Amino acid sequence: MTEPLVSLTGVAKSFTLHLRDGMRIRVVDNVSFAARPGECVVLGGPSGAGKSSILKMIYGNYRCDTGTIAVRDGEEIVDVAKAEPRRILALRAHVMGYVSQFLRVIPRVSALDIVAASAAESGLSRQDAWCRAERLLTLLNVPERLWSLPPGTFSGGEQQRVNIARGLAPDRPLLLLDEPTASLDAANRAVVVRLIEEKKKAGAAIVGIFHDEDVRDKVADRVVDMAAFATEKAA
Amino acid sequence: MNHAPLLTARGLSKHYGPRIGCEAVSFDLYEGEVLAVVGESGSGKSTLLKLLATETPPTAGSVHYRMRDGAVRDLFALTEAERRFLLRTDWGFVRQDAREGLRMSVSAGGNVGERLMAVGERHYGRIRGTALDWLGRVEIDGDRIDDLPRDFSGGMRQRLQIARNLVTHPRLVFMDEPTSGLDVSVQARLLDLLRGLVAELGLAVIIVTHDLAVARLLSHRIMVMRHGRVIETGLTDQVLDDPSEAYTQLLVSSVLAA
Numbered sequence: 001m002t003e004p005l006v007s008l009t010g011v012a013k014s015f016t017l018h019l020r021d022g023m024r025i026r027v028v029d030n031v032s033f034a035a036r037p038g039e040c041v042v043l044g045g046p047s048g049a050g051k052s053s054i055l056k057m058i059y060g061n062y063r064c065d066t067g068t069i070a071v072r073d074g075e076e077i078v079d080v081a082k083a084e085p086r087r088i089l090a091l092r093a094h095v096m097g098y099v100s101q102f103l104r105v106i107p108r109v110s111a112l113d114i115v116a117a118s119a120a121e122s123g124l125s126r127q128d129a130w131c132r133a134e135r136l137l138t139l140l141n142v143p144e145r146l147w148s149l150p151p152g153t154f155s156g157g158e159q160q161r162v163n164i165a166r167g168l169a170p171d172r173p174l175l176l177l178d179e180p181t182a183s184l185d186a187a188n189r190a191v192v193v194r195l196i197e198e199k200k201k202a203g204a205a206i207v208g209i210f211h212d213e214d215v216r217d218k219v220a221d222r223v224v225d226m227a228a229f230a231t232e233k234a235a
Numbered sequence: 236m237n238h239a240p241l242l243t244a245r246g247l248s249k250h251y252g253p254r255i256g257c258e259a260v261s262f263d264l265y266e267g268e269v270l271a272v273v274g275e276s277g278s279g280k281s282t283l284l285k286l287l288a289t290e291t292p293p294t295a296g297s298v299h300y301r302m303r304d305g306a307v308r309d310l311f312a313l314t315e316a317e318r319r320f321l322l323r324t325d326w327g328f329v330r331q332d333a334r335e336g337l338r339m340s341v342s343a344g345g346n347v348g349e350r351l352m353a354v355g356e357r358h359y360g361r362i363r364g365t366a367l368d369w370l371g372r373v374e375i376d377g378d379r380i381d382d383l384p385r386d387f388s389g390g391m392r393q394r395l396q397i398a399r400n401l402v403t404h405p406r407l408v409f410m411d412e413p414t415s416g417l418d419v420s421v422q423a424r425l426l427d428l429l430r431g432l433v434a435e436l437g438l439a440v441i442i443v444t445h446d447l448a449v450a451r452l453l454s455h456r457i458m459v460m461r462h463g464r465v466i467e468t469g470l471t472d473q474v475l476d477d478p479s480e481a482y483t484q485l486l487v488s489s490v491l492a493a
Contacts, residue, residue, distance in 0.1 A: 018481030019488060060470060062477045085456050085470040086265060106430075106452070107423045 003072060004034035005174045005205035006058060006096075011067035011081075013053055027053045031067070031229045035205040037173065040196065040219045043209050045226030051209045054226070055176045057081075058207065059098045060088035071095060071174065093121060096174040099167025101182050103159040105152045112137065112147040115165045122170030129169070136165035139191050161188060168195050175199060177208035181215050193218050239301060241266050241407060241439050242287070247296035249282050255463040256282035259296070262458065262468070266406065269433060269440040271454035271471065273447060273486070279463035280443045281411060287441060288328055288409050289318060303406070323353040327400030327408035331415060333392035337384045337399065343370060344380040346399045354403055369398040373428060390421035394428065401432065410442040414449055426452055447490055451475055459483050 011031040017023045028050035035041040043051040056062040057080070058069055064081035071078050073095050078087055092098075106114075115133035120126060137147060140161040146154060151162050164180050177196075181189045189212065196219045199206060210216040216223070240263040249256035257279035264270055272280040285291045287298060289310050298310040303325060308317070322328075330336040337346050347366040348356075356362055367377050373394040384392050393413060400408060413429070414422045430453055433440055444450055450457055450471060457474045459467040459482070467480045478484045 015477075016479070018484050056476070061472050063469075063473060063479065085473075086268065088470055089455055106427065108427050 002037050004036050004070075005072050006207065007034035007068075007070045008032055008054070008058070009068045009070070011054070011057065011069060012065050013050070013057060013062065014065060028226070028229055031226070033224045035174070035207050037203045037205050038200050039221045040200055040206040040208060042216055042220040042223045043207065043226055044216075044223040045228075049226035050229070051226050052178055055098065055178050055207065055209065059092070059096060059176055061098070094123070095172055096176060097122075097167055097170055097172045098176045098178070099164060099180045100178040101160050101163065101180060103151060103163035103166070105150065105159070107152065108150055110148050111142065111151050111154070111162045114151070114162060115169050118166040119169035119171075122172050124171065132169050133165065136169055136195075137162070139195070140165055140188060141191075157183070157185075160184065164192060164195075168199070171202070173204055175204050175206045175208075177206060177210075179209050179211060181210060181212055189215055239307075240264060241268075241301050243299045243307075244287065245297050245299075247283070247286055247298065248294045249279075249286055249291065250294045255279070257286070257460070257463040260458075260465055261296075262465075264407075264439055264441065266439050267437040268456065269438075269442065269454040271450035271457045272441065272443045272460060273445065273450050273457060274460035275445060275486075278460040280460050282463070283460070284409055284411055284441065284443050288326070289313075289321075300407075323350060324403045325405050325407065327403075327405040329393075329396055329400055329408060329410040329413045331412040333384070333389070333396045336396040337392060339385050340383065342381045342383060343375065343387070343395055346384065346395060347402050350399055350403050365402060366398075369402050370395075372432070373398045374424075388421075389417050390425060393417065393425055397429065397432070401436065401438075404436070405438070407439045407441070410440060410444075412444055413442070414444075415446065429453060447475060447487065459486065 009032050012029045013027040015025045015027065031054060033041060043054060045051060053062055057064045060080050067081060069080040071080055071091055073091060078091060080088060112133055115136060116129045119129035119132045124132065142158060142161050146158065151159050154162065167180065181192050184192065193215055196206060242264040245261045247260040248258050260283055272283060274280045286293050292311060299307050300310050301307050328336065341349065344363060344366040347369050348362040351362050351365060367380060370377055370380060375391060375394055384395055387395065414425055417425065426449060433453065442453060454471045457468065457471045458465050459474065461482050467474060467478065467483045474483065475487055478487050
């Protein structure tokens with residue numbers, strides 16, 4: 001059996017709100033699961049169970065209080081919970097990608113450039129990166145007349161689809177998907193399902209959050225119920 | 236990737252009599268890494284930048300720098316010639332007030348060409364050609380090459396200052412509030428330009444800013460300073476999205492979302 005690309009063991013997280021007299025909010029407790037190449041693990045459970053926080057912790061965007069988050073980079077295993085910032089940045093460049101439904105718009109950079117630059121980051125040649133960017137924007141029904149424009153003025157749905165294209169363009173073995181299909185129409189949801197299937201076939205491990213049951217049923221190999229971990233809220 | 240740090244600061248302190256400028260600052264900076272130093276005015280971030288750029292000697296502590304030949308040197312034990320080489324060639328310093336970083340009575344082309352001449356370039360045509368190329372890269376029209384910076388707008392002066400600093404292909408650039416004092420639209424253009432150049436040239440940058448949005452857009456890592464001390468440090472998005480110290484939480488929550 002192949003080794004997991006990401007493996008969480010005993011992960012716990014709480015926020016301390018110093019501006020609220022040090023109030024502590026426990027987010028997750030004792031979370032353990034793993035995702036292997038070609039596998040899509042879906043995080044389930046009600047809103048507030050800490051699903052997004054878990055994805056952000058794997059990506060190194062949120063700190064991890066206790067436990068280990070082991071991410072495999074070739075032969076090397078890196079514990080994101082303790083890794084140096086530059087090690088986490090190297091993982092983000094070559095190993096793990098994160099896709100949310102929100103695009104952080106940078107002034108003056110066109111939609112096509114955003115997607116192509118993202119593909120190039122993971123090591124694709126300039127030519128391949130452009131081809132892939134064009135293919136993804138076409139598949140996701142972003143009108144060609146918009147490609148050369150910065151997405152600042154696009155509709156919410158168009159920005160979301162550019163963001164999905166950007167997130168799925170690079171070749172990285174671990175993908176973290178935070179509700180990428182939320183508020184997409186059925187046709188575009190089907191495209192995202194197809195792209196996720198392609199990633200799985202190529203051997204990527206995926207950890208995702210999908211509220212849409214139809215999408216979840218199609219892509220999930222396993223559902224990890226977060227409610228089982230989130231013991232005693234608001235301690 | 237080179238695994239040895241480019242710059243290493245250890246226990247760096249500066250006292251002005253009984254007043255603390257900065258206290259016991261330690262960090263490593265690697266090639267291609269952008270480090271933002273954030274904090275309110277009086278937090279010690281500008282003092283730290285002056286120490287690192289050897290503009291003022293420390294009360295205690297050390298800064299080591301890996302020279303182009305690979306030798307690691309104590310910055311406060313350099314000969315004056317070595318220090319000049321760093322300042323003119325291997326380092327850049329982009330100042331908040333472009334008038335301090337430019338020669339206001341010298342043409343735009345002269346401002347860029349001067350740093351080239353300092354490293355031994357003598358051929359007038361080549362100097363002018365390189366200056367023209369760099370004006371283009373910072374989006375200044377080539378026909379302004381003979382104009383004086385005093386006739387430039389604030390944003391143009393700042394872009395000219397960047398060209399002057401980058402023309403010698405430095406490995407490390409210090410930036411002190413490079414975008415403050417500019418209109419918001421001018422800021423966005425400058426930030427976009429800086430972001431592109433930093434990535435393209437693989438520059439190491441230490442940028443002092445009070446603007447968390449600037450830190451988020453440009454930097455990989457962040458150090459939060461207060462009362463002269465570093466109180467929190469880490470990946471930029473981690474510190475801004477999951478701040479752990481009370482003061483950092485206050486800073487992050489004080490930003491108005493547009």
